Amino acid sequence: MSAIITITDKFRNVFQRFSRFGTWFLEHQRRNLIGIFSIFVMIAFGATVLVSITPRPSNLPSTELNTPVSFGTLNKTASLTKSVFNKNNGVLELHYTISDGSVSDQDLVDISKIKFTAMTDHGGNQVTGRVVPTSNNTVVVQFKNLSHNFNAVTLTAHDKSINTATVEAPSSVVADSSNAKKTTANSNTANGKFIINRDKVSKSNTLTFATQKELEVNESNDKISAQQKLISKNTNAIVEYQKAIDQQQSSIKKYQKILAQSDDSDTQTSINNARDAITQIRTQVSDAQNNIQRAKTNISQYQKIKKQVEDGKSLLPKPTDL
Structure with missing residues (x-):
């Protein structure tokens, strides 16, 4: 109570x-x-x-790495392959690979006709940038003095090559008038825009504002390394292909023993299928061997280019300011 x-x-x-x-x-x-x-x-x-x-990334999504973005009117694409930022010195490094849809050899692009424009969001008053060709199909866009709290960087790729399909040569005033709309339509270009948000770039405390020579040598080393990995994968593939051939040959021997004891059409079909499989696998082996030989040729070419660059004999255009 x-x-x-x-x-x-x-x-x-x-x-x-x-x-x-x-x-x-x-x-x-x-x-x-x-x-x-x-x-x-x-x-x-x-x-x-x-x-x-408080700086923050932009509301626009970042362009994903290794995603081809079309630009210009000649089927060219650019892919952002690497983005690295050093907040201590404000150096941002963006690596691009350029591909020409109208050319089968993707390593041959007139890199001098490829231009970039850039805008920074909260990048600071001291930021500067430049475009550095590093091979016949790659460029590095560098920024320095970029604010460590920048929101985003927007880059747009441009192709300065002349597309004759968009050039009009009218035979008369009437033809000129009728082609006006067509000319306007043909002049439209893919935007080639890349959004690089601060929270999506890799961080590095050792990145510096490298010279063109250093960037070209690094690009050659990267390409050589990629070709070496290609050789390794194809070499391993050949080993597996050979194992598969051995397995098929072993099966043929077993089927032949069975066939010797009985005239079975299904057994003969199995033997024929195994032989066809061996023929197909040997074609794959040949393809892998060609891949290896082509990679070795590429390595030799990249090593030659690297040596030329190290000797101060680069044939690439000089860097251009943004």
């Missing part, structure tokens, strides 16, 4: 305190409402200031 009385007293005390608070709040209603309103105003103002001064 005493426990019930104690609980009742506690509820009574709480109610009395709440009642006194209500009375006090009504007595000072105007001051309290002004105080509450001021708190909300301060919270809203603080949130606004925080949003405006």
Whole structure:
């Protein structure tokens, strides 16, 4: 019974305190409402200031690595293959591979006709950039003095090659008028736009504003390494192909023993299928061997280019400022 009385007293005390608070709040209603309103105003103002001064990635999604983006009117594409940022010195390095859809040899692109324009969001007042050709189909876009809290960088690729399909030579005034809309349509180009948000770039504390020579040598080394991996994969494939041939030959021997004891047409069919499989596998072996030989030729060419660059005999265009 005493426990019930104690609980009742506690509820009574709480109610009395709440009642006194209500009375006090009504007595000072105007001051309290002004105080509450001021708190909300301060919270809203603080949130606004925080949003405006705190750098953040843009609302646009970043362009994914190794995703071809079309630009110009001649079927060219550019792919962002690597993006690295050093927040300590503000150096951002963007690696691009250019492909020409109208040319079967993707390593041959007139790199001098490829241009880039750039915009930075919260990049700072001291940021500068340049485009550095590093091979016949690759360029590196460099920025320095970029704010460590930059939001995003937007790059747009341009093809300065002349597309004769968009050039009109009308035979008369009437023809000129009728072709006006066609000319406007043909002049439209793929946007070639890349969005690089701060939170999507790789971080490096050792990245520096490298020279063109250093970038060209690094590009050659990367290409040589890629070809070496290609050789390794094709070599392993040949080993597996040979194992598959051995398995098929073993099966043929077993089928031939069965066939010697009984004239079974199904067994003969199995033998023929195994022989066809061996022929197909040997074709795959030949393809892999050709891949290896082609990769070795490429390595030899890349090593030659690397040596020329190291000797100061690069044939690439000089870097251009953005």
